[in-house]
Amino acid sequence: MTDDTLYARMQDAVDIVANSPHPANKIAATVAGADGGFALSLTNSWPEPIDKKIGRATRIGNSSGTIHAETACLIHAPGPVKNGALFVTDPPCPNCVKNMAEAGIKTLYIDHKGFDKDFAQRRGHHFTSMSMRICEKAGISVYEIWRKEKKLVPILEVPENYTPPLENASLTESAGTAMDHASFAKHVEMRAAHYQDKPFAVAAARDKAGAWFVISAETHPVIGYTSEMPEDLEGKYNVLLQPVNRVIMTAARRGLTIDPAYLYSSIVPTARELVNMTGAGLNKIAIGDINASRDAFGPAALKQLQNAGILDASN
Numbered sequence: 001m002t003d004d005t006l007y008a009r010m011q012d013a014v015d016i017v018a019n020s021p022h023p024a025n026k027i028a029a030t031v032a033g034a035d036g037g038f039a040l041s042l043t044n045s046w047p048e049p050i051d052k053k054i055g056r057a058t059r060i061g062n063s064s065g066t067i068h069a070e071t072a073c074l075i076h077a078p079g080p081v082k083n084g085a086l087f088v089t090d091p092p093c094p095n096c097v098k099n100m101a102e103a104g105i106k107t108l109y110i111d112h113k114g115f116d117k118d119f120a121q122r123r124g125h126h127f128t129s130m131s132m133r134i135c136e137k138a139g140i141s142v143y144e145i146w147r148k149e150k151k152l153v154p155i156l157e158v159p160e161n162y163t164p165p166l167e168n169a170s171l172t173e174s175a176g177t178a179m180d181h182a183s184f185a186k187h188v189e190m191r192a193a194h195y196q197d198k199p200f201a202v203a204a205a206r207d208k209a210g211a212w213f214v215i216s217a218e219t220h221p222v223i224g225y226t227s228e229m230p231e232d233l234e235g236k237y238n239v240l241l242q243p244v245n246r247v248i249m250t251a252a253r254r255g256l257t258i259d260p261a262y263l264y265s266s267i268v269p270t271a272r273e274l275v276n277m278t279g280a281g282l283n284k285i286a287i288g289d290i291n292a293s294r295d296a297f298g299p300a301a302l303k304q305l306q307n308a309g310i311l312d313a314s315n
């Protein structure tokens, strides 16, 4: 991307930030593919089914009902985001940076105005102590961008030859040109043998040409961290990424579209996974053990979404 394109992509985000439905935190982002093949700008927002059927004031389990702009861009990117760039009006939260790492974003640009406002009080601490630490380990370079002045200020430059450590990457297998429930069930069975007792998720997804892929993942620290270094972040943040979330981000990484008919989780997903699923248009899930969950918020969130007719869960 030329420098002029960088400023333009950030401007695209700035141009829509006022459209954010959030009354207080209006944030927008642009995701751009590595080859410059696509660019998509979105604000933070409530997924339509949550907005219409549950409302903005209600938390879903212990999760807010919103999808942050950065994560929305990854979920809805029209092509593979691997090695792509993300432009954000504000410094991103640790959870969005985890998603960026899993999706393979290589460069993060933050508008310089995002560092003004009441940023230092609101998110400054989480950004410097956690988001930046994840970027460093995942190998995401970070720049502050000044559109009018046409200036790029490096915040973190990752060495060209840096490769992040990763033990248990999500698996993506080619699955031919046809998919049905019987063959998906077989894939789930094989993945169950692979992950044994660990929570995992499986999805079938298609590329633009219609070829099927089966993606699976277990709970694992975000790319850049290994289980040998299970460094804990603070408060509501940790370095773990949950299986359904990893599967969604792996689809984004590869430019694949998950078919909601073929999504499986061995346990009840977390509240945040369920909100992200809803944001990704995934309105069905098969759950292996409906009585197992990471915490009590997942089942509570599941019940809310089922009762509102947003999510169809089977086992």
Ligand SMILES: [Zn+2]
Binding pocket: 068, 069, 070, 092, 093, 094, 095, 096, 097
């Ligand atoms: Zn975020």
